[in-house]
Amino acid sequence: MTVLPPLPSELQQWRDDRLATPPPAVYGFWEVVESGCDDTFTPFEADLVINPDPRNLGSGARVIIKYCHKPEPRQDATFIAIPEVTKLPCDELSAYAVVSKLTPVAGQCTEVWVWGNRRGTLEGCFVQHDVFHIEPAPSEDLGLPILDIEALTRNYTLRHGVVVILSLVDLDDGGMYVLKTPRRDEGFAAEALQMVALPQSDYCIRPSYSVKDRNGCWRGLLLPYEANGALHEFLVEEHPNLREYKNHEFPLSRLPWSLKLVWARDIGAALEWLHGHLPAWGDLKLDNIVVCRDGHCRLIDYVGPTFRTHLSWAAPEFQFGKPRTTAEDVFSLGLLLWVIATERLSIPREDGILNLQWPTGVDPTYQALVKRCTDAIPSSRPTMSEINREINKLICASSI
Structure with a gap:
């Protein structure tokens, strides 16, 4: 090596x-942003698959939630009322609070935009698409230890003035790791295979674990986290x-x-x-x-x-x-x-x-x-x- x-x-x-010494963890929130203002806002995106069939990769309904400034409404957008709160923690439970206002349809993808209004509460709108794509797992065994995605529950706010929500976990080896998930386009599985096929080297940050959900679907890679x-x-x-x-x-x-x-x-x-x-x-x-x-x-x-x-x-x-x-x-x-x-x-x-x-x-x-x-x-x-x-x-x- x-x-x-x-x-x-x-x-x-x-x-x-x-x-x-890495900076201390600062756990994130969905901050209310007054619509139409130019202040920096906290971007957040949750990508959920609702009611998947464990025997059928790509089944279920996909919901993508984005927290943002009020977008220009599309003609086919449907507006929804968000629970009367001014702040939601960045976790899946909060994402499901938004999903509860929708009717996800199997085989469809629902894109949701959530923003703050001048009353200090949240609003949203959504658009449904006919199909969605979940990239399949690599065709070959990655040869990495496997972790359950349900264990990766913590969310961390990066510094540098740019807020990115990452799923982190502390493992028994004392290390902190970050989850890298498949993109919406094809190719991440092939990339994962290439990265783990290379010899061990101190020149690169190498994947440490493969991550699956409770249904056995592949959800990405876990890599060592560098706070700088x-x-x-x-x-x-x-x-x-x-x-x-x-x-x-x-x-x-x-x-x-x-x-x-x-x-x-x-x-x-x-x-x-x-x-x-x-x-x-x-x-x-x-x-x-x-x-x-x-x-x-x-x-x-x-x-x-x-x-x-x-x-x-x-x-x-x-x-x-x-x-x-x-x-x-x-x-x-x-x-x-x-x-x-x-x-x-x-x-x-x-x-x-x-x-x-x-x-x-x-x-x-x-x-x-x-x-x-x-x-x-x-x-x-x-x-x-x-x-x-x-x-x-x-x-x-x-x-x-």
Whole structure:
């Protein structure tokens, strides 16, 4: 099993102060939002299957409940009266309080929107669709321990100003885990198989358990939870007004340069390892890099080759529907290295043309490496082994 090296001694105190202790759990609520106001609201979505037949995957009635600002009513929407309360806990019992106002029909999907009104109570409307899809379980055994979804009852409000409802559970091993559920589109089962088929590696956050409900239906994967969040969320917390900076402006750095080099090494080594097991990845971006409490960065959603490449991170030669290549991953890595160095979120790119400016103090060798990685000609980009050798040289030079 590949293992990441320990942090340099000069970064261990920074890690202990900033990362090692996760924030306390803050349990969420459906907050009433006055209709038409611009205040931040608490988004919540509950996805329930009512009265399924355990012998028939995809049976029963599906209900999707979204808590939101008052939406523009669709012509086929039906309005409902929600119980006279101003706040509902984020759990399935509260979701069923909304479901009790509906008449779910087997084989149909009911989408419900819930919002607050000026009287301080809740209202809602719903639309029913003829069919719904529940993705089947993987065709092969995942080889993971199985947990019952009924045990995953806690809901946790993430920080960073963005509220996401996650089902968490504390297991006997002392760890905290988060449930990743199948999306409404197909493909998650195949992704699950790919993730568990890869060898054990310290470069990636690997699924720990497979989750089923009391009817034996597959409901997703349980993965170790890292409270510091993805690299995108981490930078937002470091610089709350980061998006206000113009393209030529850079925030005052909040991260040690030696740490940035360690993260560059973590991501580069992980990507080289991944290329040893997959033709390419195709989805390298801030949201798929997690900042862990030991101070290292690790990959999530590392399946490929994927066609979900976000255009902000895509190489110039990217085309939808075409297999990804390692050269495209190198281009995305170059952009990621620029973000780590500058602590900027938005990539200056207009009509496909990059304009990567640098703050003072960034090592010229590092800048040259990023320029090579983001070369418009794929064959001119360095290989992952060349990139990692260069990053390791930079780390050695910075420690002298």
